[in-house]
Amino acid sequence: MYKTSKETQDRKDAKRQYILDTSAKVFANRGYHNTTVKDIVEEASISVGSFYFYFKGKEELFTELYLNIVKAFQDTAQKVLDIENYNLAKNFTRVISANLWMYQSNRELARIMLIEAVGLNPEFEKKRSDSVRESCRTMEGWFKRFKVHNPVNIPDERIAALAFESSFYYLILDWLEGDEAVKLTDSSYGLSIYNLQALKVTFEDEDIKMYIKEVLDELNRVQNP
Structure with a gap:
């Protein structure tokens, strides 16, 4: 049970970091104010729901x-x-x-x-x-x-x-x-x-x-x- 739980958490941590890394590229290219959540999810190839699972906004x-x-x-x-x-x-x-x-x-x-x-x-x-x-x-x-x-x-x-x-x-x-x-x-x-x-x-x-x-x-x- 512990091993499965840890593996699940590791996957979540990796996904969260992937979104952060992807957003860094988008922010760098578009600037903060011109970047939307839609821009980030499209670049990361994830759903909007997946984004909001990890971040409030x-x-x-x-x-x-x-x-x-x-x-x-x-x-x-x-x-x-x-x-x-x-x-x-x-x-x-x-x-x-x-x-x-x-x-x-x-x-x-x-x-x-x-x-x-x-x-x-x-x-x-x-x-x-x-x-x-x-x-x-x-x-x-x-x-x-x-x-x-x-x-x-x-x-x-x-x-x-x-x-x-x-x-x-x-x-x-x-x-x-x-x-x-x-x-x-x-x-x-x-x-x-x-x-x-x-x-x-x-x-x-x-x-x-x-x-x-x-x-x-x-x-x-x-x-x-």
Whole structure:
């Protein structure tokens, strides 16, 4: 009985994820406001009833999609981070470059999440606000760990986390509103240098360039094995 129940739940989870993955493509192509439930079910080749079995509507689906993307960003940052074995400059540069790479790989969804969906509804805004605060808390925790393993000037980890998140956020907005031909990862060096200098971390320019190339090569290999 347990095995059958688990298999059934696994199928439901896979179907739910399939709808989410399909909706991400539709939203990216059509934008949030121009996408309807009909567009999603047609692209996914499912019935309207099947859609509403998993989601109450487009807004609930979009909110879950947003949270899934946030988690994907967090997972990617964790994969490239190694506080015990890498120095602070390398860890910081790798995390910055990985996050820029993630936005670059999901440009249209990023535009919807950060620009088009602003003020979508109170529930979504709360979820987004919670995710931003969680990101700041995560960064604050990293700064505390950095201080244990590295001589670094961080008198207030929370302020440092907020300043970092702000510089990152406004860089993304500027890129989203600019030339699509410009690679966001081209800003990895400048953003890394800015933050490392703010923290008074010693580094060599050539090392930073090497760290950026290494992590971007790693991520591109994963994306295109």
